[in-house]
Amino acid sequence: xKLSMYSRGGSIYKKSDSNGLVFLEKDWDGGRLPRDxxxxxxxxxxxxxxxGPNYRAKLAGYVKSGNSLQFEFVPNSCPKELNLDNRFYLAxxxxxxxxxxxxxxxxxxxxxxxxxxxxxxxxxNIATEIGEFPFKFxxxxxxxxxxxxxxxxxxxxxxxxxxxxxxxxxxxxDILAFDIVTGPGNENLDQWLSFSPTGKFGYxxxxxGAVFRVFAPRVKxxxxxxxxxxxxxxxxxxxxxxxxxxxxxxxxxxxxxxKHYKYQVENVTNARKEDSFFKEIVDxxxxxTTSRDGxxxxxxxxxxxxxxxxxxxxxxxxxxxxxxxxxxxxxAKLPLTKQQRLEFNGLTKWLKAExxxxxxxxxxxxxxxxxxxxxxxxxxxxxxxxxxxxxxAPASSYASNPNDGSVxxxxxxxxxxxxxxxxxxxxxxxxxxxxxxxxxSVLDRELYLSTDExxxxxxxxxxxxxxxxxxxxxxxxxxxxxxSMVENYSIDGFRFDLGELLxxxxxxxxxxxxxxxxxxxxxxxxxxxxxxxxxxxxxKTRYSLWSDQCREKLFNFVxxxxxxxxxxxxLKGGLDKQNKYPWQSVNYLESHDDYTLIDRLCSTEExxxxxxxxxxxxxxxxxxxxxxLCPGIPMLASGQDYLRSKNGVRNTYKRADLxxxxxxxxxxxxxxxxxxxxxxxxxxxxxxxxxxxxxFLSSDQYEIIKGDKNCFAVIVKEEADKQTNKILxxxxxxxxxxxxxxxxxxxxxxxxxQLLGEKSTSMGTIQAINLQVWGTKI
Numbered sequence: 001x002k003l004s005m006y007s008r009g010g011s012i013y014k015k016s017d018s019n020g021l022v023f024l025e026k027d028w029d030g031g032r033l034p035r036d037x038x039x040x041x042x043x044x045x046x047x048x049x050x051x052g053p054n055y056r057a058k059l060a061g062y063v064k065s066g067n068s069l070q071f072e073f074v075p076n077s078c079p080k081e082l083n084l085d086n087r088f089y090l091a092x093x094x095x096x097x098x099x100x101x102x103x104x105x106x107x108x109x110x111x112x113x114x115x116x117x118x119x120x121x122x123x124x125n126i127a128t129e130i131g132e133f134p135f136k137f138x139x140x141x142x143x144x145x146x147x148x149x150x151x152x153x154x155x156x157x158x159x160x161x162x163x164x165x166x167x168x169x170x171x172x173x174d175i176l177a178f179d180i181v182t183g184p185g186n187e188n189l190d191q192w193l194s195f196s197p198t199g200k201f202g203y204x205x206x207x208x209g210a211v212f213r214v215f216a217p218r219v220k221x222x223x224x225x226x227x228x229x230x231x232x233x234x235x236x237x238x239x240x241x242x243x244x245x246x247x248x249x250x251x252x253x254x255x256x257x258x259k260h261y262k263y264q265v266e267n268v269t270n271a272r273k274e275d276s277f278f279k280e281i282v283d284x285x286x287x288x289t290t291s292r293d294g295x296x297x298x299x300x301x302x303x304x305x306x307x308x309x310x311x312x313x314x315x316x317x318x319x320x321x322x323x324x325x326x327x328x329x330x331x332a333k334l335p336l337t338k339q340q341r342l343e344f345n346g347l348t349k350w351l352k353a354e355x356x357x358x359x360x361x362x363x364x365x366x367x368x369x370x371x372x373x374x375x376x377x378x379x380x381x382x383x384x385x386x387x388x389x390x391x392x393a394p395a396s397s398y399a400s401n402p403n404d405g406s407v408x409x410x411x412x413x414x415x416x417x418x419x420x421x422x423x424x425x426x427x428x429x430x431x432x433x434x435x436x437x438x439x440x441s442v443l444d445r446e447l448y449l450s451t452d453e454x455x456x457x458x459x460x461x462x463x464x465x466x467x468x469x470x471x472x473x474x475x476x477x478x479x480x481x482x483x484s485m486v487e488n489y490s491i492d493g494f495r496f497d498l499g500e501l502l503x504x505x506x507x508x509x510x511x512x513x514x515x516x517x518x519x520x521x522x523x524x525x526x527x528x529x530x531x532x533x534x535x536x537x538x539x540k541t542r543y544s545l546w547s548d549q550c551r552e553k554l555f556n557f558v559x560x561x562x563x564x565x566x567x568x569x570x571l572k573g574g575l576d577k578q579n580k581y582p583w584q585s586v587n588y589l590e591s592h593d594d595y596t597l598i599d600r601l602c603s604t605e606e607x608x609x610x611x612x613x614x615x616x617x618x619x620x621x622x623x624x625x626x627x628x629l630c631p632g633i634p635m636l637a638s639g640q641d642y643l644r645s646k647n648g649v650r651n652t653y654k655r656a657d658l659x660x661x662x663x664x665x666x667x668x669x670x671x672x673x674x675x676x677x678x679x680x681x682x683x684x685x686x687x688x689x690x691x692x693x694x695x696f697l698s699s700d701q702y703e704i705i706k707g708d709k710n711c712f713a714v715i716v717k718e719e720a721d722k723q724t725n726k727i728l729x730x731x732x733x734x735x736x737x738x739x740x741x742x743x744x745x746x747x748x749x750x751x752x753x754q755l756l757g758e759k760s761t762s763m764g765t766i767q768a769i770n771l772q773v774w775g776t777k778i
Contacts, residue, residue: 021051202287212240222264289396316583323367370497371411372390373396386463427495469506486514499543558626617643618769619769625756641673708735729775
């Protein structure tokens with residue numbers, strides 16, 4: 001017996017290996033909460049039932065009955081020995097606790113139908129007006145009776161004993177019983193973990209008609225369900241045949257293009273292997289889906305035929321903007337319908353407009369937050385997309401019509417529109433965990449998902465489950481998904497969410513497989529998870545890793561708490577010391593997750609007329625400028641160029657109101673936007689090649705001149721044997737007062753021109769909290 005917390009509001013009590021109870025924090029409305037429980041704890045969906053009122057009252061002390069609040073006490077079920085001739089009272093803070101003893105007003109009376117149950121009735125409306133309150137049962141001898149040990153809806157009082165808690169939010173529909181799906185467990189697991197399936201999965205055309213194939217070597221049976229219409233009213237069941245390689249296949253002698261379909265999976269329910277359960281799931285390889293709970297669509301996606309021969313920038317030339325489709329479109333200055341602001345089509349239209357924010361800024365790549373189908377409950381629900389339910393289908397909630405498969409064409413048109421504007425597309429992909437419903441857990445929980453020594457799902461992602469990266473089936477699934485995104489949509493690269501959970505071996509395999517066919521592919525990984533970090537051996541690969549070193553060291557410096565040595569290392573590309581090449585670091589100051597830069601530098605209370613305080617603005621400008629002068633790959637978050645605030649809220653994954661880009665504020669703070677654009681333009685210029693070096697520059701190409709604390713100059717020179725030598729002077733002042741740096745005399749002879757930063761009357765003099773860039777060719 002074990003009580004464990006349920007991450008979305010409640011607790012789980014496992015009575016045995018095959019059943020248990022769910023305790024919610026409020027009454028179940030039949031919605032999402034228990035659906036998530038099914039996926040997180042392996043519960044059998046059709047076994048999840050609200051506890052009967054008598055059993056609920058026996059456990060939690062009360063239940064709503066009609067318009068009454070009915071308290072119930074069953075003396076026979078008490079662990080204490082008691083005299084059944086005693087009288088029992090309802091005691092609470094609302095009636096003075098022990099003062100009730102002997103008071104007939106609070107006396108419990110035997111139930112008319114079962115004399116072993118003692119009851120006390122109270123008007124429900126009066127109870128709800130009082131609100132939440134603790135209570136307990138007490139005998140006329142002063143003996144107190146506590147709740148059972150495993151009941152979570154209780155409180156400990158100052159004496160260390162427990163009280164029941166009445167809550168108007170828990171009327172009796174808050175405790176649910178369930179059975180547990182254990183599946184085959186570890187039976188033959190090692191055999192299939194090391195096995196790597198081959199061939200095509202999902203739906204495909206054949207000369208005779210259609211083929212459907214799914215990999216589930218340890219289930220009892222799989223059937224194909226074909227629906228006659230989009231409402232799933234009528235379906236045909238076609239048994240699938242198990243092959244020696246663990247896949248299930250059915251060949252149909254007729255065309256299935258455009259058909260809606262699911263798989264029906266039969267598996268064992270618990271330790272008794274003869275018991276089965278049936279569950280309908282969407283094909284994990286489906287190329288289009290109708291919704292998270294809907295069907296797959298049998299659709300053939302041909303290889304992309306791009307309208308232009310777009311080639312993404314090489315790694316060292318990338319300047320990335322991380323962004324979200326709906327954040328971009330919510331307030332876009334374009335006549336779009338409400339629906340178009342939610343869809344791929346809307347962004348395609350905006351990219352073609354003259355005054356598109358993405359093209360104005362000057363970056364050459366976008367990193368789109370996840371676009372694979374995710375577990376949004378409906379089209380209108382705002383969602384970051386980090387809870388995927390299908391890794392081949394574009395998000396159904398971003399489609400104009402999710403029921404006809406047109407999302408494939410719409411997403412392809414969006415990528416073409418990006419390319420037409422000279423923007424490479426990097427997709428944020430989430431392979432480390434899965435959302436709700438988790439179809440892979442039905443096909444084979446232990447094969448596709450990671451479990452601990454007790455058979456429980458691991459949770460190093462913080463999302464309730466982790467991918468089993470040791471499984472050959474998992475690895476093929478991910479690589480097939482990535483290849484389909486490049487082949488079918490011309491995606492230019494990927495950013496791997498919580499890459500540490502995929503691990504070095506799988507990431508290396510991904511690199512090898514993709515580079516064989518797509519040598520220009522961009523690979524970026526988030527190098528951490530709640531389990532740890534990726535090893536330094538990642539420097540032997542073509543991956544770039546998000547640099548939290550850059551984020552924190554740079555923030556600390558501009559906020560007056562850091563060290564100039566860190567920034568000098570950053571400007572030389574040497575902050576992440578394990579790197580073999582400077583572009584192996586993705587340098588950033590903010591991302592979708594966590595606070596924005598300006599929210600770290602000042603509070604929203606300090607803003608005045610939609611503008612942050614001048615000191616915070618100067619520090620932000622210094623940080624952005626330094627970021628764009630560092631070797632490596634700079635990444636900006638959308639809105640960072642005009643100091644977007646999220647009102648100091650750290651985690652905004654459901655806050656469309658805070659995440660949406662407000663272009664009116666861009667107009668107010670346009671000078672920050674222009675500052676950022678100018679640094680981006682310089683980085684991409686001929687002279688900017690000194691800060692976007694493909695390889696580390698030699699030590700004699702740098703000259704460091706230090707002034708007062710946090711004030712210094714970095715001189716960057718081209719290699720001596722170059723015929724068109726270039727020289728760059730970067731002046732940095734992190735101090736709160738103007739400073740002058742004594743520069744080498746030879747610089748005065750080179751006729752350097754100031755290229756960036758606040759204008760200075762003389763080279764070497766730099767204002768407080770500021771940055772200047774000077775340069776020329778010699």
